[in-house]
Amino acid sequence: MTDDIQVWVKVAAFIGGGMAMGFGAIGAAIGEGYTAAKANEAIARSPQISGDLFKTMLLGQAIAETASIFALIIAMLLLFADFSNVSTLTISIFLSSGLCMGLGAIGSGIGSGLPTGEACTGIVRQPGMKNRITTIMLAGSAIAQSPAIFALVTSLILLFVDFTGRPVSPTWAAIIGAGFASGLGAIGSGIGEGLVAKSGCEGIARQPLAATRTTNVMLLGMAVTETTAIYGLLIACILIFKSFPAAESIASSMALLGAGLCMGIGAIGPGIGEGFTAQSAVKWISRSESSTAQLTRSMLVGQAVAESTGIYALVISLVLIFVI
Amino acid sequence: MEEIRKVQKRYCSIAITFAIFAGIIFFLFGLKPIGKGLILGTIFSIINFILMGETLPLKIGISRNRAGVYSFLSILSRYALLAIPLVLSIKLARFNIGATVCGLFMVQLVILTDEILHQFYFSNRKDLFFKPKKNRTKKLLWKN
Numbered sequence: 001m002t003d004d005i006q007v008w009v010k011v012a013a014f015i016g017g018g019m020a021m022g023f024g025a026i027g028a029a030i031g032e033g034y035t036a037a038k039a040n041e042a043i044a045r046s047p048q049i050s051g052d053l054f055k056t057m058l059l060g061q062a063i064a065e066t067a068s069i070f071a072l073i074i075a076m077l078l079l080f081a082d083f084s085n086v087s088t089l090t091i092s093i094f095l096s097s098g099l100c101m102g103l104g105a106i107g108s109g110i111g112s113g114l115p116t117g118e119a120c121t122g123i124v125r126q127p128g129m130k131n132r133i134t135t136i137m138l139a140g141s142a143i144a145q146s147p148a149i150f151a152l153v154t155s156l157i158l159l160f161v162d163f164t165g166r167p168v169s170p171t172w173a174a175i176i177g178a179g180f181a182s183g184l185g186a187i188g189s190g191i192g193e194g195l196v197a198k199s200g201c202e203g204i205a206r207q208p209l210a211a212t213r214t215t216n217v218m219l220l221g222m223a224v225t226e227t228t229a230i231y232g233l234l235i236a237c238i239l240i241f242k243s244f245p246a247a248e249s250i251a252s253s254m255a256l257l258g259a260g261l262c263m264g265i266g267a268i269g270p271g272i273g274e275g276f277t278a279q280s281a282v283k284w285i286s287r288s289e290s291s292t293a294q295l296t297r298s299m300l301v302g303q304a305v306a307e308s309t310g311i312y313a314l315v316i317s318l319v320l321i322f323v324i
Numbered sequence: 325m326e327e328i329r330k331v332q333k334r335y336c337s338i339a340i341t342f343a344i345f346a347g348i349i350f351f352l353f354g355l356k357p358i359g360k361g362l363i364l365g366t367i368f369s370i371i372n373f374i375l376m377g378e379t380l381p382l383k384i385g386i387s388r389n390r391a392g393v394y395s396f397l398s399i400l401s402r403y404a405l406l407a408i409p410l411v412l413s414i415k416l417a418r419f420n421i422g423a424t425v426c427g428l429f430m431v432q433l434v435i436l437t438d439e440i441l442h443q444f445y446f447s448n449r450k451d452l453f454f455k456p457k458k459n460r461t462k463k464l465l466w467k468n
Binding site: 025029033036051052054055057058059061062063065066068069072073076077080134135138139142 | 326327328331332373376377380395399403406407410411414415421425428429431432435436439
């Protein structure tokens with residue numbers, strides 16, 4: 001029986017490692033491809049500043065690649081894990097950890113590529129602003145990585161928390177649910193934050209005089225966009241650290257798995273939707289700086305409304321964990 | 325290419341100097357695995373950054389199909405390269421895994437820190453979060 005568990009743990013580690021790197025590569029590849037495509041356009045428009053464009057592209061791609069390096073780290077940890085002291089729960093831990101990191105890297109990979117691409121276009125439009133555009137691009141790309149960092153943290157917690165003494169049922173479902181909550185929850189916020197940062201680069205290139213306001217509203221918009229990823233992390237932490245009583249019925253396991261799925265899937269739409277709202281506000285501030293107050297207000301109201309569906313998902317997840 | 329080399333030289337030299345300096349401090353405090361892991365991760369982070377820069381012009385100046393093949397090979401080789409220090413630190417006790425992971429992100433950390441420091445301390449570009457001065461904005465080059 002012990003040999004059987006060891007075999008299944010190895011299988012779970014290999015599948016988890018494959019999912020971490022496989023899913024994790026999707027976002028970074030799309031983001032880097034988008035950046036290169038925009039750099040092509042920019043070089044075609046202004047070949048004389050191709051050196052600056054290559055430099056911007058290199059710096060942006062170095063940051064955009066971070067999410068997939070997180071995935072690589074988790075994949076390597078899973079592939080070379082210690083299989084000597086394992087239990088049945090280790091199977092779900094390895095699967096969940098890989099799934100969480102793989103899914104969590106998708107949004108940030110795509111999101112980080114968006115400001116870099118727009119920075120290349122912006123530098124062609126305003127070569128005199130290249131330093132500030134590069135700074136905003138790097139700041140935006142780095143902030144867009146935070147949902148992937150949440151997923152990395154969840155994966156590491158799953159790998160290093162001691163689940164000894166917990167009942168197999170329903171803890172296995174709570175562990176898998178945690179992976180879904182944090183991993184899926186990071187997708188929307190990563191893409192949404194990238195959209196806002198992209199708009200920030202565009203706005204500063206279009207109207208350098210409005211750079212201060214554009215930057216401030218961009219950072220505010222990105223902060224609000226990130227909240228759904230935080231909900232995902234919160235539900236994941238509750239599912240990992242709360243001790244659930246042993247249950248023979250599969251219903252309680254499904255409730256915990258459902259809680260994770262509910263929060264994860266429920267966070268995708270609000271993350272992207274809030275990103276669209278802030279993207280539009282940041283974009284139009286550069287064209288109508290005098291309307292900054294109204295645009296910021298309308299952005300916050302729009303984001304709050306878009307956020308409501310994420311809050312519904314959070315409430316239902318909490319009900320599934322604590323009530324049912 | 326000259327521009328890319330300058331950027332690489334700047335960030336890579338800062339990254340390796342910081343890693344060696346931090347490594348020596350860890351050595352002095354008897355934390356050899358941490359120091360070795362940090363330096364190992366930083367070396368591979370730098371190699372990855374250099375390879376990334378070297379392959380950029382290859383992807384842009386050629387046909388679409390060849391660019392696709394070059395990109396795929398570039399990513400494959402760079403990720404295989406980044407896996408080496410991770411495997412070494414997992415297998416060998418003389419390299420600390422956490423420090424190796426930190427080292428792998430050293431170039432990215434240096435890029436971000438350098439930008440922030442230049443923005444707030446080392447340049448006159450302090451108007452990022454404040455009102456820009458009128459006489460400075462006149463110097464901006466307007467193209468569109």
